[in-house]
Amino acid sequence: MYVDETNDPFVVRVIQQAKIEAVGASDELYFAVSGTSLKGDGRNFYGVFLIRADSKPGGGLVEISSPYRYESDVAVTPEKVRFEALSERTWGWVLKVQNGTRPKAEQVMVSNVMLAPHGDEIALLARFKASVDAEPADCAQANADHETWRKAVEAMGAQEHTSEQELHEAETMDDTEPLRCERSRWTYRTADVIGPLPGPLTVSVKGSQYGVAMEAKTWKLMFDGKAFAYNVPDELAVE
Template sequence: MLYLLAACGLAALALFGYAYWQHKQEAKQPPARVTIDDTAVIESVMTSNFGKYSANRKGWLYVDDNNRTYVMRVIQQAKVTDAADGDELYFLASGTGTIDDDVAVIYGVFHIRPTRPYDGGLTEVSQPVIPASSAPIKPEHVHFEALSDKLWGWVVKVADGNTPLGERSITRNVIWTARENEIAKLGEFIAAADHDPGVPCDEARKAYDDWQVLAETDQGAAENIGPQRCEKQRWTYRTGTVNGNIPVPITVTAGGTLDGQPVEAKKWKLMFDTKSFSYNVPEELQSW
């Protein structure tokens, strides 16, 4: 009988030991890789940031401090599936709000990633409301770019909303990225400049040249902007090949026409400054 009890005791200890070992092994196992359901996550994030979804207006209704209502929609999204802990989702939302004849546009950038330290959950890194004048931001205005082996970014074309006929219209490329737990602006540079003076290009150029001569001796004329010229200039960009953890250079190339003639071909290479965590953009690509 004593042998039987001893045997039972040993069996119980063995089972307890195995259960304890199994529990410790399970505790050591990392959470499963995160798989993001794009639709469900976007719906949750948009609702928490902007309010209820309107089926009639096909967007989330966001009311700002001026009581202006914007209809917010997701216009571009991308998912990285090979990150260390699972999926990472990037998307951009934009909306237009109107009060009487006054139109305003905003947009927001969002990065959804596994929580750090990794626990199987998700973290939102975002800047939901960024002013963008009055020109709508469309899907073709947003590009998702690989900047380094661990850094992705949005390049957003933002126009000033001016009508080229009679006034100069400027569009800029704005670069955003998610850095740790915040959204960082990496820089901006000219993308397009358009103007139609309403007269033939040679007449517009002559008026501009005459103004320049006058401005040399007339302080009042020098302080004015001067007559506008025929303009349809474009600046295209190309990102370098990713090779390491430092963001790639961005090559900007001038093109298009000025005074009805092709502009001189010119290129700039924008290098990333790790200290300021931004691109060094030359003055001639900023002052427009």
């Protein structure tokens, strides 16, 4: 049980753990947790932790963590966590984090969130698409509704908006984009561990979008050692 700063109660459980035997150093314990709100309001969190011995003489244990990441509408479960070696020096987690729960009324997106210890912090190495689902009743009608909306947005954008009401109407229209059919899946593969820095990620997509099959495509995401993060193209980025 955990009660956060807003006094919301959560049931917290460990969803991944691994002990890494370090050569010439102390062993390291990596684990991930998932917190599910007892209020049933969909406010969940997940966190990742590394526990190791302090390198200073006489030191105890050191915790490096990102414990409370409130980013998922659905609790992260053990099958949604992958823990693996990313380089000779780096182990990390890839967690599948979901936004949206009702594909008939909203876009449901699952993201791959890659985290790893870096120095005294947990670094976000990458966040990229894993799946998208949207299921309006009629795909053809959904496309027609979207085209009507697009033309209305263009017409609204061509006008000068001087009053607060006109500005509000323009902003509201941007937030009312009609849902279109989509069922897309992205898979990824990490590179072989051959050096001190993570190698490239290979990401591929398949599925259907707006009622037609998507063209198969593959990306290679390169790791930026200075930023300690992958360069994620806009096509894969999560908004």
